[in-house]
Amino acid sequence: MKKIAIYPGSFDPITNGHLDIIIRAAKIFDKLIVAVVRNVNKKSFLDSKIRVQLIKDVVKNLNNVCVKEFDGLLVNFVKANKANVVVRGLRAVSDFEYEFQMALMNRKLYPEFETLFIASSEKFAYLSSNIVKEIYNLNGKIDCLVPEPVANYLKSLKNQK
């Protein structure tokens, strides 16, 4: 049986920290599905279609990784894709409480559901999509924080203004 895992998140936008988790998780599983949460409200920075497109571009050389959009309950998406493992990245202690709560709740909703936590690499432990957005909005350099297609896309947005 193929080992299929889901890596869910907003990826608004995908950062080098996310990419590091994707590369490491792809080595553990036969197939990794990066699941992008669709815009539940208008609060996201980039539209989900753009977020999906950027991730596809970033992972194009990783053969066992694909990208999908989803909404609704994660357990339903997990079942529909015949997966039973969800990968989450863990940065400092700040991620732990929320992640632990989600993992337990998901297992309550679907007992076969397992959450695999991958510890962030040291160099990305401080990195989040929110920090990238803040730096970008203040005209700071984001090239070393996000994959190249994302940096290029964000720069093109600024040039349109």
Ligand code: ADP
């Ligand atoms: P959310 O699910 O809260 O929208 P994100 O889209 O920001 O979160 O991130 C998706 C997953 O990636 C989460 O498990 C988050 O902890 C993890 N993650 C985000 N940034 C990093 C990073 N720099 N290093 C490791 N894991 C990360």
